Amino acid sequence: MTMLELKAVNKFFNGWQAVADVDLQVAAGELAVLIGTSGSGKSTTLKMINRLIEPDSGSIRLAGEDIRSQPPEVLRRRIGYAIQSVGLFPHWTVEQNIAAVPSLLKWPKARIRERVVELLELLHLPAAQYLSRYPHQLSGGQQQRVGVARALAADPEVLLMDEPFGALDPVTRGTLQQELLRIQALSGKTIVLVTHDIDEALLLGQRIVLMDKGRVVQQGSAQDFLLHPASDFVRDFVGQSDVGVRLLGLDTVASRMRPLQPVSGEPIAASATLREALSAFVARRVSSLPVIDAQGQPAGVLHFADLLPVAA
């Protein structure tokens, strides 16, 4: 089922075309990533979905329904929204922030409290400790967790995220990216995420949409982008010289490892990417690595040659 459909959408700002003839379909439960340089029109496209910006022409449908068929406020309460600078209400506690949309929807108090606690647990912020804190008492990563919880609060049909992890340090960003994947797998939410970071797009995007000068240049899976770039621009964008290691980043050790053989040395997790495995091979100067599963039990072995896919 198509959750979100943009057809021939155009947007001009003072005669300059920010978005040009964008067609886009996002299936229910899909995580789509809009990527491009600044000024490529990706954020504008995102903001047209919740009508923070009105398109000049074209149509946008949410769950089959034209988004102009209801007042913008009503539409926005059906769509979660999280942004890079988080924008937590500084005068509201964590609980009040997360409860923002449920309160607008006039949920009963007990249900709101229950939902807030549930979301805090989902995002690994113990409720007892965080409910009554104010945003300035949280770290950047914790603030963005609360921002994501707020966006998810009323169980929206679609979640829009505008560079949500752009302002975080690499470690926190990595953790939150993994949590987003986990939440998406758990909830099956349709998510549209904007980023300018190709690694984030390759990691998160089930569908990646590359935009340039307001137009969609290529869309497809991470594999498509790395193996079949549509133009030199795409090739440059995915980083010509790094294509190999980025391809390795798409697969896990588990997909290439061989059955158990006794190998000595420090083990690598089966859930690690092949990119991490490559790094381990080079750093430890070994040609084979023991693999362990999530429980820490030996699961197999990975040889350096296994990094190359078997010829199809």
Add this chain to the structure above:
Amino acid sequence: MKPARLPAALWLSSGLLLALLYLLPHSAGLFAWLFPEVERPLYTQDSFANLVLAHLLLVLASSLIAVLGGVAAGLLASRPAGREFRPLLDSVLAISQALPPVAVLAIAAPLIGFGEWPALIALVLYGLLPVTQGTLAGLASVPDSVLEVARGLGMGRWRILWQVELPLAAPVLLAGVRTSVVINIGTAAIASTVGARTLGLPIIVGLSGFNTAYVLQGALLVALLAIVADQCFDWLAHRLSPHVGVEH
């Protein structure tokens, strides 16, 4: 949340004010000793308590109008529809602030007569600028990201104004009101030159009759009143912003 206790400075200044009000009527001897050249050392045409009440009433009335008008003007000029009035508003306010209150009184008194009204007009005009500037600065201090998210979550314009913009603008807005009120407490004393009954009466009568004792009695009360008001705002400002400053 901070405890809602009154700070010591507020207790001290308001205690002093009350003590002064109680003691002044009994202090003829003290002032006679301080100013032996003065024939009548204690201002007795009116009770000090009545003057303080009248003074406060004039300041309250003028500040109320100035706050309502100033906040409304600031809100209008900060909305997209009112943005083009911003330069006009700025110059009108600059002019009203540049006119000394005495000049406004001098112009107003012949036009509308003597008494409380010209005083009220002068005080309102003088009090508008800090309130409007505080409102504009307060609203401008609300982060754009917060406003974007408020819209993105589906809040309407009025809800954003009441629940997000005004509460976040409140500390800076309140600082503007504080300046306005404290200035008006001092300026209201001058209003006695056009016949308004305020704490300025003993000062003006004292100045024209070379009675330093009167001047001192009026000035002490005006100054203490201004300090008490300032302390009240200080306390209010802390109460209004539980989310800033307190670290866990």
